[in-house]
Amino acid sequence: MNSFGGLWLVLLVALCLIHQQALAIHENIAAGKRYHIIITNDIHNDVVPLQVRCKSKTEDLGMRTLFPGAAYFFSTKLDYFRRKLYFCFNVWGQKSRYFEAFKATRDEGRCGHGKMRYCFWSAREDGFYFSGDNSTWVNEYPW
Numbered sequence: 461m462n463s464f465g466g467l468w469l470v471l472l473v474a475l476c477l478i479h480q481q482a483l484a485i486h487e488n489i490a491a492g493k494r495y496h497i498i499i500t501n502d503i504h505n506d507v508v509p510l511q512v513r514c515k516s517k518t519e520d521l522g523m524r525t526l527f528p529g530a531a532y533f534f535s536t537k538l539d540y541f542r543r544k545l546y547f548c549f550n551v552w553g554q555k556s557r558y559f560e561a562f563k564a565t566r567d568e569g570r571c572g573h574g575k576m577r578y579c580f581w582s583a584r585e586d587g588f589y590f591s592g593d594n595s596t597w598v599n600e601y602p603w
């Protein structure tokens with residue numbers, strides 16, 4: 461190998477190391493972001509509870525039964541490529557609804573601020589309402 465080739469090799473290795481370092485730093489920043497997802501049953505019906513089952517591609521959080529006023533909570537960390545998705549299948553009496561409880565690309569910027577990152581979901585008679593601040597609600601998934 462002539463000295464030119466040697467130089468290129470050194471440069472290439474250096475670039476790879478820098479790139480890996482940059483990726484690791486970025487990953488740490490992104491990975492530090494934890495999001496809390498809260499699903500509350502705000503359907504005022506003491507007889508028929510809400511059943512919620514949330515999953516991601518790799519996780520099944522299991523079936524939960526929520527009576528009125530009860531809340532279900534889970535949290536997740538943001539992944540580097542923002543591919544994280546938790547979807548839930550809900551049953552209330554004769555009604556059923558699928559909804560996306562956490563979608564990294566959609567929710568990264570709208571669930572709370574600073575270190576308090578909450579995605580609020582409220583199940584109501586007419587659908588699943590979303591709030592990023594626990595006070596303004598939008599029906600994003602009508603039954």
Ligand SMILES: *[C@@H]1O[C@H](CO)[C@@H](O)[C@H](O)[C@H]1NC(C)=O
Nearest residue numbers: 496498576578580593594595
């Ligand atoms: C959201 O608001 C409800 C009703 O005001 C309150 O009880 C609850 O503690 C709040 N949750 C969070 C995490 O701030």
